[in-house]
Amino acid sequence: MIGERIFTGSVFEENAGYARAVVLDGWVLVSGTTGFNPDGTYPPDVEGQCENCFRNIGWALEQAGTSFENMVQIRIYCTSEEEFDRILPIIRRHCYPARPANTTVFAQLVKPHMRVEIEVTARLPKAG
Numbered sequence: 001m002i003g004e005r006i007f008t009g010s011v012f013e014e015n016a017g018y019a020r021a022v023v024l025d026g027w028v029l030v031s032g033t034t035g036f037n038p039d040g041t042y043p044p045d046v047e048g049q050c051e052n053c054f055r056n057i058g059w060a061l062e063q064a065g066t067s068f069e070n071m072v073q074i075r076i077y078c079t080s081e082e083e084f085d086r087i088l089p090i091i092r093r094h095c096y097p098a099r100p101a102n103t104t105v106f107a108q109l110v111k112p113h114m115r116v117e118i119e120v121t122a123r124l125p126k127a128g
Helices: 011-016 046-064 081-095
Strands: 004-006 021-024 027-034 071-078 101-106 116-123
Touching: 004 046, 021 046, 027 046, 046 081, 046 116, 071 081, 081 101
Parallel strands: 071 101
Antiparallel strands: 004 021, 021 027, 027 116, 071 116
16 A cells, blocks of 8 residues: 555545545645534534534644645535635635645535535645
8 A cells, every 4th residue: 555544533434445634755635525523413504514624634634744834735615606605714714824726616515414525635844
């Protein structure tokens, strides 16, 4: 197996057979992360889910030895333009220090209660 795997212990990771993040050659590739709470439930609002996405991604980045400041790319999947407008300030707060490349797509997510999913690529600081 190439690279180090980081797991949160989430049932989603176990059921689908994937890692929350992979550390490879100085890069951290964080899987698409929805806004789940630690107990696996979801806040009813897109803002709460977006905050959880960033909390969960931040944890994975920290485990890998990096942070949002070293983010180089972010992909955001949101269910509607109206909801995207509501989470834009949250996205800006987490992205602005790094100013990563960004792709945003409106999409139907895997479960109807999921409102946003975020995927991040970051660099390890010691990797340059």
